[in-house]
């Protein structure tokens with residue numbers, strides 16, 4: 081089976097072309113692919129399937145030919161991935177499956193419209209962020225208040241005084257499981273300039289990553305709210321680079337680089353054993369949409 085590897089500001093993905101939905105993508109197979117030592121290595125998997133071939137999204141087939149079946153590195157399913165959808169768009173155009181310009185992609189979070197030229201940045205209409213209240217998290221013994229923002233997937237975006245550069249995100253942050261029964265992506269944020277923020281993120285199902293697109297939008301929403309400016313553009317600086325988030329009255333846009341870096345063939349053994357170690361243990365799903 082062939083694969084392509086790509087990333088958006090170093091949030092990286094294994095892309096699996098599976099147009100006719102023939103692949104049974106178990107959590108163990110996803111975890112084996114994403115394993116950074118014994119597999120290909122990635123924060124997640126993007127399976128490329130014709131929308132009409134997937135019962136869970138077949139009703140979206142009229143609006144988008146392709147469905148981004150996104151999985152976290154632990155094999156769990158998530159509703160949306162902002163960097164993933166930008167890399168997915170880059171793959172479709174590169175593979176000749178879509179023409180550069182503007183088109184829709186089906187996700188579990190609904191249709192996302194993307195815009196791209198032959199090269200350069202990819203912009204996605206991320207929809208209207210939903211602010212669901214406030215919550216808190218504890219990271220390395222410190223507790224931070226944050227905003228509960230839903231971008232299709234759940235986020236807790238915390239503006240903090242500690243420099244994010246010094247944070248230890250090696251362990252999963254503690255959070256309120258009544259507020260987030262299916263887990264949460266936690267963003268820690270410093271304002272670093274005029275409409276500019278630095279963000280670190282611990283992603284549900286993937287651990288700390290070097291960027292998160294839905295997290296960048298949640299971050300901009302929290303920063304905009306603190307600034308008392310509900311609309312406007314924010315630069316979100318992440319470990320893997322920088323993305324731009326534009327907040328409109330009705331929607332939000334995420335813009336940044338999306339690149340493909342490699343392609344190749346997956347040895348059958350990696351998927352057959354379910355794990356690159358030959359260990360068939362199946363990790364828990366990180367979300368039940």
Ligand SMILES: N[C@@H](CCC[C@H](N)C(=O)O)C(=O)O
Nearest residue numbers: 158161162163233292293294
């Ligand atoms: N990195 C992604 C988000 C991927 C899903 C997330 N880990 C979840 O479980 O909700 C992004 O760029 O948005």
